[in-house]
Amino acid sequence: MSGQSLLVPGEITPVRSVPGNIRRPEYVGKPAPTPYTGPEVQDTDTIERMRIAGRIAAQAMEEAAKHIAPGVTTDRLDKVAHDFMVDHGAYPSTLGYRGFPKSLCSSLNEVICHGIPDSTVLRDGDIVNLDVTAYINGVHGDNNATYLCGNVDEESRLLVERTRESLTRAIKAVKPGRQINVIGRVIESYAKRFGYGVVRDFTGHGINTSFHSGLIIPHYDSPHATTVMQPGMTFTIEPMLTLGTHEYDMWEDGWTVVTKDRKRTAQFEHTLVVTETGAEILTLP
Numbered sequence: 001m002s003g004q005s006l007l008v009p010g011e012i013t014p015v016r017s018v019p020g021n022i023r024r025p026e027y028v029g030k031p032a033p034t035p036y037t038g039p040e041v042q043d044t045d046t047i048e049r050m051r052i053a054g055r056i057a058a059q060a061m062e063e064a065a066k067h068i069a070p071g072v073t074t075d076r077l078d079k080v081a082h083d084f085m086v087d088h089g090a091y092p093s094t095l096g097y098r099g100f101p102k103s104l105c106s107s108l109n110e111v112i113c114h115g116i117p118d119s120t121v122l123r124d125g126d127i128v129n130l131d132v133t134a135y136i137n138g139v140h141g142d143n144n145a146t147y148l149c150g151n152v153d154e155e156s157r158l159l160v161e162r163t164r165e166s167l168t169r170a171i172k173a174v175k176p177g178r179q180i181n182v183i184g185r186v187i188e189s190y191a192k193r194f195g196y197g198v199v200r201d202f203t204g205h206g207i208n209t210s211f212h213s214g215l216i217i218p219h220y221d222s223p224h225a226t227t228v229m230q231p232g233m234t235f236t237i238e239p240m241l242t243l244g245t246h247e248y249d250m251w252e253d254g255w256t257v258v259t260k261d262r263k264r265t266a267q268f269e270h271t272l273v274v275t276e277t278g279a280e281i282l283t284l285p
Helices: 044-065 072-086 154-173 182-190
Strands: 105-108 111-112 128-138 137-147 234-237 240-242 248-250 257-259 264-269 270-274 280-283
Touching: 044 072, 044 128, 044 137, 044 234, 044 270, 072 105, 072 128, 111 128, 111 240, 111 248, 111 264, 128 264, 137 154, 137 264, 154 182, 154 234, 154 240, 154 264, 154 270, 154 280
Parallel strands: none
Antiparallel strands: 105 111, 105 128, 111 257, 128 137, 137 270, 234 270, 240 264, 248 257, 270 280
């Protein structure tokens, strides 16, 4: 296990601007989004627009990831992704979502999710999750991945590799006619082989014109996730695996979620559409 010291909050820079000609999601400037009441199955036009949003989000994440290196701040990564999305006519979905102040989430080491980019400097041996969502043409595309910064210890490297594999396996399990809980069953059974924890309180979600539609995609085998998958359904799968407990604490910022035992955690995510035979990944660069 890495001997890195635990993270502490850094300084947050002012909110980045978005040109006025770029369409904002309806929740920007409001305490919370309007609840989604539309269908989980999307028409072909919406899916095509989501391919565009997903591609921009994936490319923005790739661009930010190119800058991951010891000595770089997480705020710098945020700026790279922000500028890329804005330059491509997209709004960074996290910016202003329930008051979140940045254009991506940067979650390092023991941070499970929703880390706020700030003055924190990346260190040799860190693992760095970037979560990027783009909004364009009225729809969202959401993805994340965990990257290695410099020389990462073997235990952490394997955690990252296996978390990526758990997402791959989960995507292969998506089939019309199956219940949503097959996704979590596949992830949990794979994670248990290595003694990893599977985060339960943060899940995948329906996504379309709404950032979070209300559809829940658990990453463990939940008896309650009995919704049957249908062609045209769009949602994210985003497993969060831990080296220890799945339980968590929240920082005072109300966003940053850390493992209760402060052991490391990794995450990967794609936005998908259910097809007639399986799933298509919408967040490909």
